[in-house]
Amino acid sequence: MSIRLxxxxxxxxxxRQELAAVFAEAGDSVSTKVITDRKTGKCRGFGFVTVKTDEQADEIIEKYNGFVLKDCALKIEKALPRAKGKEEQGAEGAEGVSSSPSPSAPSTGSRRSKGNSNNNNKSRRVAASTSTDSDAVQPDPRWAQDLEKLKQLLAAQATN
Incomplete structure (x- = not known):
């Protein structure tokens, strides 16, 4: 089983050839890929190295993490599995490197195209309005404490 870094x-x-030259010492079974911008053709600042075994992956991380390439210290870690779905088609999201918001929290993603935003918002509204269970939609954890205070204030007003 191959491991992506x-x-x-x-x-x-x-x-790509320069990145491959950096990892050439690790062996022939190492393959490299540089993620490039479609318009400019320049590197987007990250790439991937694929190795055969978990042990080889650990050795490469230990040896090359912090390696300086053209005045840039490389950051190497095991890549997360690719995420499936249309909302995460940006290179970072698709590769699973960045964290994604919880499914119940609406995303404010700046990557979303204008044509898609209306369809996504409508489907969220329909899903939220058709839910009969009040516990099905959880509040955003960042606002849960403020929401609880607001509920208490409203309950106090209702009793007065």
Whole structure:
């Protein structure tokens, strides 16, 4: 089973061959991929290294994490599995490197195209309005404490 490693903090002017040369000492079974911008063709600042075994992955992380390539210290870690779905088609989301919001929290994603936003908002409203169980929609944990205070204030007003 192959293991993918995320390589972050790559310089913008790095090529796949240069990244492969860095990891050439690790063996022939190492393959590299640099994620590039579609318009400019330049590196987006990250890439991936694929190795055969978990032990080899750990060795590469230990050896090359912090390695300086063109004045940039590389950040290497095991990549998370790719996420499935249309909302996470950006390279970082699709590769599973960045964290995603909880399914119940509406995203304010700036990556969403204008044409898609209306459809996504309508489906959220329909899903929220058709739910009969009041516990089905959980509040955003960042606002849960403030929401609880507001509920208490409203309950106090109702009794007065």
């Amino acid at each position: 995320y390589v972050g903090n790559l310089p913008k002017e790095v090529e």
